[in-house]
Amino acid sequence: MVAVETRELRYFVAVAEELNFGRAAQRLGMAQPPLSRAIAQLERRLDATLLERTSRGVTLTGAGAVLLDEARAALDAVVAAERRTRRAAEVADGRPAVVLASKAGASTELIAKLLDAYASEPNSVSVDMLLCGPGEQGRLLRTGRADVALLHRPFDSLSGLDHETLSTEGQVVLLPAGHPLAGRPQVRTSDVTDLPGLPQPRWPRADGGYPDGPGPKVRDHAQLQQLVSLGRASVIAPESARTNLGHDLTAIPVVDAPQVTTVIAWPPHSRSVAVADLVRTAARL
Amino acid sequence: MVAVETRELRYFVAVAEELNFGRAAQRLGMAQPPLSRAIAQLERRLDATLLERTSRGVTLTGAGAVLLDEARAALDAVVAAERRTRRAAEVADGRPAVVLASKAGASTELIAKLLDAYASEPNSVSVDMLLCGPGEQGRLLRTGRADVALLHRPFDSLSGLDHETLSTEGQVVLLPAGHPLAGRPQVRTSDVTDLPGLPQPRWPRADGGYPDGPGPKVRDHAQLQQLVSLGRASVIAPESARTNLGHDLTAIPVVDAPQVTTVIAWPPHSRSVAVADLVRTAARL
DNA sequence: GGAGGCGATACCCAAGAGGTATCGCCGCCG
């Protein structure tokens, strides 16, 4: 009884996601029969029924759902191994660098200070910035595309990452300067969620669709910035986000919004000295 | 160029650990030439020199060292996927259970309270205890042999695990009742590290060897307990450890020893409701 | 300078991954 190969895990993930052998095979660039056989062999090897087959398609069993989760994590770890090794080999060729992931549109001020401070450290290497969508930093770290990331509690999950917290700030609502609420010293969440004419914008979900609601759909921060500057939307954001937006806006503290903490995170077993230096520098800011 | 397979990672880890193709091949139950070829192919696939070959043996390159770390983590994730799926399939057969790992010899009182409280929860499943050596809990979680673990900061690393802290306690030194220091209300670490006739016992390192020093070698808690009870060794331990040892001992607070916190930890992407219930129960104790 | 340990090469074989054709099953629709 040989051990499980990543090929089998990739096959299983494809089938489990498509819930259709034909489409999964197509996605994998292979024919359907060998895929069916590979999955059957995997089930025999694990003594587990992973899929319930009907002539109308396929559904996941409990064990299948567990394997889907675990296989994704394992495959992430494998591609991380591959990528990090490739990058380590480049380092040997004389181009050492760290990749720092951060949500696009996040506090440029903090990042600039960090990069500055780190660059003046002894033995510092060049830092490549990798800007990503909200919540993607974790995956970038797990798959080895990034070495360190800045993320923001409570929005981003720190699950499975080591981290150090850098700063904490309250949240404000950004409104056009002339808005009736603009004079208030503070507001509550409920005061601003359903403002007439100033709906909260809608972000795409993980599946690419948008939640229902009246707000305008936004895909990135540029769109958001434009909408807010035009007075077509309001947004609750960390205080530091204010500096990124136009000056014709008022920021009013939202007292009952959760505090936002910025943390620097890295994959658990990182041994890179560059990452350690960067983290140490960040913690001292 | 196809992706990396776990077989190749296993081969590489074997070679990197043995630093000798022949022995690695033997350990893997195969001949040396195909192993050499497999590693060469892996190097080509990653465009990286992983090993420096001399006629006298093999040394790791920088990229090789990175891959060794990453490959171990990835392989752990793969075996975890395998094991958890197997167990999930058993669950479908009607024997649901959670495996709780804990250092052998750790506070039985806390564990008993936890198991009791959890058993009386609705929907609780049976809990299998897995006792292990100090510091092994993390690996058990990562490789899927355990679902939750109790561990103790600052001794155990929480790196890469999600956790909830349960309790904090000071440390005491355990001495024979008649010892000159036994009457003191408190001591400092420096007072008890070099007591004549009461050396600190030595625990095996990760490689199985023992550090140098005068103390007796111990391999498990039974030996330690015996030594302390016989008055042949002193030991600094969390307050709660006291109840496990004989009553002819005095426990004196060590004021400058770090606080010990007991945490319950689980692998990052755990979706098991049983684990969640157990954690919630533990947090309420 | 010869012996022995070590990794690489050359060459062969067989396991097994993958392709094509086809079957059996079951909804669906005319």
Next chain:
DNA sequence: CGGCGGCGATACCTCTTGGGTATCGCCTCC
């Protein structure tokens, strides 16, 4: 009710490739 179409499984073949044996070339240490 019967044929069509979608889906997964089977049968059978091919050829890639992983693994074995024999051997070489190199270096180190007697």
